[in-house]
Amino acid sequence: MSGIHLNESKETLLNARIRKRLNVLKLDNYEDYLEYLLKENKGEEIHYLIDVVSTNVTSFFRGGDHFDFLSDAVMKWYNEGQRRFRFWSAASSTGEEPHSIAISLFETFKKLNTDIKSLDIKILATDIAYSTIIKCKDGIYSEKKIDTISPAMRNEYFDSCFNSDKDNSNKFYCVKDKLKDIIVFTWLNLSNPPFPMKGPFDIVFCRNVMIYFDNKVRQNLVNEIYRLVKPCGYLFVGHSESLLNVENSFSTVRPSIFIK
Ligand SMILES: C[S@@+](CC[C@H](N)C(=O)[O-])C[C@H]1O[C@@H](n2cnc3c(N)ncnc32)[C@H](O)[C@@H]1O
Numbered sequence: 001m002s003g004i005h006l007n008e009s010k011e012t013l014l015n016a017r018i019r020k021r022l023n024v025l026k027l028d029n030y031e032d033y034l035e036y037l038l039k040e041n042k043g044e045e046i047h048y049l050i051d052v053v054s055t056n057v058t059s060f061f062r063g064g065d066h067f068d069f070l071s072d073a074v075m076k077w078y079n080e081g082q083r084r085f086r087f088w089s090a091a092s093s094t095g096e097e098p099h100s101i102a103i104s105l106f107e108t109f110k111k112l113n114t115d116i117k118s119l120d121i122k123i124l125a126t127d128i129a130y131s132t133i134i135k136c137k138d139g140i141y142s143e144k145k146i147d148t149i150s151p152a153m154r155n156e157y158f159d160s161c162f163n164s165d166k167d168n169s170n171k172f173y174c175v176k177d178k179l180k181d182i183i184v185f186t187w188l189n190l191s192n193p194p195f196p197m198k199g200p201f202d203i204v205f206c207r208n209v210m211i212y213f214d215n216k217v218r219q220n221l222v223n224e225i226y227r228l229v230k231p232c233g234y235l236f237v238g239h240s241e242s243l244l245n246v247e248n249s250f251s252t253v254r255p256s257i258f259i260k
Helices: 008-025 030-039 045-053 065-079 096-111 130-138 151-157 215-228
Strands: 084-089 120-127 140-142 158-161 172-175 183-187 201-205 229-236 251-254 257-259
Touching: 008 030, 008 045, 030 045, 045 130, 065 084, 065 096, 065 201, 065 229, 084 096, 096 120, 096 151, 096 183, 120 130, 130 183, 151 158, 201 215, 215 229
Parallel strands: 084 120, 084 201, 120 183, 201 229
Antiparallel strands: 140 172, 158 172, 229 257, 251 257
16 A cells, blocks of 8 residues: 555564554554554544654755756756756655755755746655655754754755744754745655656656565556656666666666666
């Protein structure tokens, strides 16, 4: 259903994560949980289960060279006359990836002396875990989360904001509206193509998620991304991932970057 494929080596991890749901629901064992899952008719529990099972680790400007590559590609396309740009963060987790794309775009168009509002730019950010989509939309990050972002960029793209900590010890930062305005966050299950989007996308970031899928799910996903990327558009995968064992028509630009 989610396509997340965890082998036996992940059993302890999985147990600990599912335990969290048992604790919330005050259930004693997995049999009771399974029964609850099957009987619960609102269909909410399956989403909570996916939330706890999926790994949401991410960070701002993760895989930094992808953002330099994006900037160079966008400059080239802009100089060729392109004014409509579409990007897709296909497993956006808690939002650091799409927000990093948005910041990169603002910085790129600043260099080109172009107001981003004069262009047609959208970033689609999707994930299967509802909890992450809520965090993306809130756009609130702890100081630790944004410590890789320079103070000048923090001022430009974040506001200091309230925190709910009792002791007020941690600072939080909210993403400014100008970033939020170009990002659309929504739920999508990557293991279930075809997707409703028409594309074409200039660049698809599908990073650090295919590692959780088996070959069949990966194959169908890569085929669907190929359909949605424009000719000469790009697919970025995680630095520890590849398209090995996946038949595809992309050409390799460098490890983790593919062109249609
Ligand atoms: C490790 S995070 C990667 C985040 C980001 N792309 C990055 O590279 O930093 C993996 C994300 O994939 C999402 N995910 C897992 N299975 C998915 C599926 N079938 N469809 C969509 N998202 C999925 C998880 O919820 C999680 O947020």
